[in-house]
Amino acid sequence: MGFFSKDIKTMDDLFVHTLRDIYYAESKIAKTLPEMIEKASDAKLKQGFKSHLDETQNHIARLQEVFRMHGVEIEGIDCPAIDGILEEADDVAGEVADSRVLDAALIAAAQAVEHYEITRYGSLIAWATQLGRPDCANVLQKTLDEEKATDKKLTQMAESAVNLRAAS
Amino acid sequence: MGFFSKDIKTMDDLFVHTLRDIYYAESKIAKTLPEMIEKASDAKLKQGFKSHLDETQNHIARLQEVFRMHGVEIEGIDCPAIDGILEEADDVAGEVADSRVLDAALIAAAQAVEHYEITRYGSLIAWATQLGRPDCANVLQKTLDEEKATDKKLTQMAESAVNLRAAS
Numbered sequence: 007m008g009f010f011s012k013d014i015k016t017m018d019d020l021f022v023h024t025l026r027d028i029y030y031a032e033s034k035i036a037k038t039l040p041e042m043i044e045k046a047s048d049a050k051l052k053q054g055f056k057s058h059l060d061e062t063q064n065h066i067a068r069l070q071e072v073f074r075m076h077g078v079e080i081e082g083i084d085c086p087a088i089d090g091i092l093e094e095a096d097d098v099a100g101e102v103a104d105s106r107v108l109d110a111a112l113i114a115a116a117q118a119v120e121h122y123e124i125t126r127y128g129s130l131i132a133w134a135t136q137l138g139r140p141d142c143a144n145v146l147q148k149t150l151d152e153e154k155a156t157d158k159k160l161t162q163m164a165e166s167a168v169n170l171r172a173a174s
Numbered sequence: 175m176g177f178f179s180k181d182i183k184t185m186d187d188l189f190v191h192t193l194r195d196i197y198y199a200e201s202k203i204a205k206t207l208p209e210m211i212e213k214a215s216d217a218k219l220k221q222g223f224k225s226h227l228d229e230t231q232n233h234i235a236r237l238q239e240v241f242r243m244h245g246v247e248i249e250g251i252d253c254p255a256i257d258g259i260l261e262e263a264d265d266v267a268g269e270v271a272d273s274r275v276l277d278a279a280l281i282a283a284a285q286a287v288e289h290y291e292i293t294r295y296g297s298l299i300a301w302a303t304q305l306g307r308p309d310c311a312n313v314l315q316k317t318l319d320e321e322k323a324t325d326k327k328l329t330q331m332a333e334s335a336v337n338l339r340a341a342s
Contacts, residue, residue, distance in 0.1 A: 012271040020275055023266070024282065086265070087286060090258020097254070098191070103180040107188055114192065114297040118255060121289035129282040132332045164300045 021133045022078050028126045029069045030082030035119060036062045038092055046112055047105040051163060055116070058156055065149045072142050091118050113164045120157040127153060189301045190246050196294045197237045198250030203287060204230045206260055214280055215273040219331060223284070226324055233317045240310050259286050281332045288325040295321060 014020050039059040046052040073080040095115030102108040127150040134143035182188050207227040214220040241248040263283030270276040295318040302311035 012269055014266065014269045014275060014279070015272060017275055017278060020266075020270070020279055023269075027262075086258040086261040087255075088258070090254040090256070090261075091290075093254040093258070094195075098182065098188075101180055101182045101191075102188070104183060107182060107185055110185060110301070111182070111188055114293070117293045117297065118290065121293040122259075122286065125282070125285045125289040128329065129285065129332060132329075133278070135333075161296065161300075164297060165303075 017133060018137060021130065021137060022076070023083070024126060024130055024133070025069065025072060025076075025078075026081055026083040027085045027087075028123065028130065029066070029073075029080070030085045031088035031122065031126070032062055032066050032069060033082055034085075034088055034092065035123075036066065038095075042112055042116065045099060046109060048109050048163075051109055051113065054156075054159060054163070055112075058116075061152050061156070065152070068145050068149055072145050075142055075145070076139065088119070088122060091115075091122055095119075110164070113160050117157055117160050117164070120153055120160065123153045124150065124157065185301060185305060189298065189305060190244070191251070192294060192298055192301070193237065193240060193244075193246075194249055194251040195253045195255075196291065196298065197234070197241075197248070198253045199256035199290065199294070200230055200234050200237060201250055202253075202256055202260060203291075204234065206263075210280055210284065213267060214277060216277045216331075219277055219281065222324075222327060222331070223280075226284075229320050229324070233320070236313050236317055240313050243310055243313070244307065256287070256290060259283075259290055263287075278332070281328050285325055285328050285332070288321050288328065291321045292318065292325065 014023055036059065039055055039062065043052055043055045043059070046055055070080050095112075095118065098111050098115065099108060102111050127146055131143045131146050131150060134140070134146060182191055204227065207223055207230065211220055211223045211227070214223055238248050263280075263286065266279050266283065267276060270279050295314055299311045299314050299318060302308070302314060
């Protein structure tokens with residue numbers, strides 16, 4: 007990124023570039039989740055993060071499959087967006103002492119991550135379809151569905167038990 | 175952030191902290207949109223960004239209203255997440271020469287921004303409700319509805335004309 011100017015010439019270039027961006031992001035999320043599991047107090051939240059770590063490993067494998075299907079090298083590129091989202095999550099978590107407030111902050115951090123993934127997979131699916139690669143779109147869609155389901159579960163937790171405990 | 179450890183003690187602290195985070199983010203988005211308007215080629219996309227700049231000014235005014243309603247100082251705090259999302263958008267845009275591919279990249283960048291706002295407003299509304307501030311939640315909900323509508327419009331553009339042109 008940034009070293010070679012005007013490197014993205016076609017929609018295919020943009021597709022591959024974004025695939026590498028989300029590949030880096032998923033890999034970084036997989037490294038960060040164990041820390042979030044450790045920090046979470048609520049048993050349901052802890053378990054939710056554990057399940058999502060398994061899903062994330064699956065998402066990484068699916069991205070590798072798409073790289074192979076599309077005939078391009080499997081590699082990640084720097085993704086300042088996910089770096090910033092995770093840096094902020096870490097900063098905020100570091101400022102919270104109360105375990106109930108920390109759980110609420112962790113849910114919000116996880117939702118910021120989910121929304122980043124949702125937006126990137128959404129773009130990738132639209133572009134794969136337009137590039138005549140419905141096979142790639144189908145694989146990416148499975149992950150998008152899982153990311154959306156995770157975000158929904160986190161919303162339910164944010165609106166119910168965990169935050170009600172924290173506000174009390 | 176990071177200079178004063180354990181500064182967020184209560185749900186109210188977390189609410190105010192996140193209010194200041196999104197206030198910084200909205201202000202930065204307002205500064206970035208004129209550049210996106212300039213870069214966009216598609217007339218509908220250019221117009222969409224212009225309308226969103228007006229909306230963003232409104233969102234800033236609404237946040238100031240919530241700060242006043244909640245009796246806390248109106249101020250922003252550093253938000254590495256939006257900095258990273260906008261840095262990445264700028265990096266990618268700088269690498270694209272073809273105006274049609276650039277439009278597709280701009281849509282994706284704008285959707286990443288929208289999703290960041292959607293997730294933060296979602297958390298703020300859940301917390302305001304639990305803190306017994308439905309009045310604040312109502313004001314924030316208006317903005318969330320607009321952010322979701324903008325994201326939906328961008329998805330329609332991503333899935334239709336702009337990208338079809340770019341893939342051709």
